[in-house]
Amino acid sequence: MADLAEIPARASLELSNMAKMQQIRERVLLVSSEHSKNRLIDELSQLYTECGPYPSEPTLYEWELTVADSRPFSSGGFGDCRRASLLGRHPVVMKCSRDCFTNEEAIRRAKREMKVWKNLQHPNVLSFIGSFELDSPSRLYMVSPLMENGNLKEYLEASPDADRLLLVIEIADGLNYLHTREPAVVHGDLKAANIFISKLGKPRIGDFGLSETVTKSSENSAGSNGNSPAFKKGGHPRWQVPEIMFNHLQRTTSTDVFAFGRVIYEVYAGTVPFVEHEEPYLGIYVAVRRGVLPPRPAAFSDEYLWLLMAHCCTTNPQERPSAQDIIRYLKCDDATRRGAMLLSLPHSVQKSRNKSLTLKIPIGLNLSTLRERLGLNNAAGQSMSSLLGLGIKPSKKRPMIKCTVVYTP
Numbered sequence: 001m002a003d004l005a006e007i008p009a010r011a012s013l014e015l016s017n018m019a020k021m022q023q024i025r026e027r028v029l030l031v032s033s034e035h036s037k038n039r040l041i042d043e044l045s046q047l048y049t050e051c052g053p054y055p056s057e058p059t060l061y062e063w064e065l066t067v068a069d070s071r072p073f074s075s076g077g078f079g080d081c082r083r084a085s086l087l088g089r090h091p092v093v094m095k096c097s098r099d100c101f102t103n104e105e106a107i108r109r110a111k112r113e114m115k116v117w118k119n120l121q122h123p124n125v126l127s128f129i130g131s132f133e134l135d136s137p138s139r140l141y142m143v144s145p146l147m148e149n150g151n152l153k154e155y156l157e158a159s160p161d162a163d164r165l166l167l168v169i170e171i172a173d174g175l176n177y178l179h180t181r182e183p184a185v186v187h188g189d190l191k192a193a194n195i196f197i198s199k200l201g202k203p204r205i206g207d208f209g210l211s212e213t214v215t216k217s218s219e220n221s222a223g224s225n226g227n228s229p230a231f232k233k234g235g236h237p238r239w240q241v242p243e244i245m246f247n248h249l250q251r252t253t254s255t256d257v258f259a260f261g262r263v264i265y266e267v268y269a270g271t272v273p274f275v276e277h278e279e280p281y282l283g284i285y286v287a288v289r290r291g292v293l294p295p296r297p298a299a300f301s302d303e304y305l306w307l308l309m310a311h312c313c314t315t316n317p318q319e320r321p322s323a324q325d326i327i328r329y330l331k332c333d334d335a336t337r338r339g340a341m342l343l344s345l346p347h348s349v350q351k352s353r354n355k356s357l358t359l360k361i362p363i364g365l366n367l368s369t370l371r372e373r374l375g376l377n378n379a380a381g382q383s384m385s386s387l388l389g390l391g392i393k394p395s396k397k398r399p400m401i402k403c404t405v406v407y408t409p
Helices: 002-028 034-051 103-117 152-158 164-179 253-269 282-290 303-312 323-331 334-344 367-373
Strands: 065-067 079-086 090-097 130-134 139-145 184-186 195-197 203-205 212-214 356-362 383-389 400-408
Touching: 002 034, 034 090, 065 090, 079 139, 090 103, 103 139, 152 164, 152 195, 152 253, 164 184, 164 203, 164 253, 164 323, 184 253, 253 303, 253 323, 303 323
Parallel strands: none
Antiparallel strands: 065 079, 079 090, 090 139, 130 139, 184 212, 195 203, 356 400, 383 400
């Protein structure tokens, strides 16, 4: 409750600091003395350190940015990135559209991305600082904080002992923030390469080039809000959902959940989904159409996370969990969350189980109901060979019983 009580006070402080920073920005434009200008910039930098959000409307000024790279240090599907510093102290990244786009196309893409991105503020979402025009002819850059540990893929390669469950939980927190806004924000291109890791090892969802806002009434409609064919078809088949691949429906919160399942795979398998398939990716299209999961490597040993991944990646969007469901599963204790998730799994996911699991079940659940809800009476021909209680005596204070379920063909 204390944390909730602090939220209005923190928001009020941020607004106050933002107003002060905007006033200082305007004063810098008026002073002629370099000493006075530098003093104001020092004050502005201190407030930015304390506040976080930066008041960059209508645009960043030339004196606010110092460009470090003459060439891009990183490139993605649509954008190039260059390093710079904000106020001479804060490392940032400047992103613009690739040279293959006309200036008109590049500006249109950047404005569409900024429209979604600029209003987002969450610890697990990459912050938008502002926009800036540079070069000749002029190009529009989007500016965000530099993430010192690179993207999630790079971070896990460099830090194999990282807490993978914590990373998955925090990514889910960021996704839930996007999906519970009004209107909801659909990321549209969630994958390890678009999740960035801060100096302290915190994940932040970034790259909103395929993002859009949706309402409940607009989800599951055809097309994609009048955007270009390139926008509608954007995204890689390794993370893409069947309803977009084959039915040309628009992106929804459910399509993000599917991609989140693929991110779980990347975190625990240590590789991209369907790494064995290369262009033109025909094998991936066949696998996605048939609902086949990526191969499970030995490194992916966590049975619960495998099942959660399979649940997110089911082909029926109505059977996928919401981001809120995912967080609830991830944050409760191991045995309880396994039991809760297993009892809610659709039958299409049951075939992804390993042979045995330990879980908690409601003590009032009879054996035949348990068999049905665990999918043990389906066409897969599985049967339950044993249901073994582990010595936990049910009581009013403990309305669940811990047990091990062993599956045999």
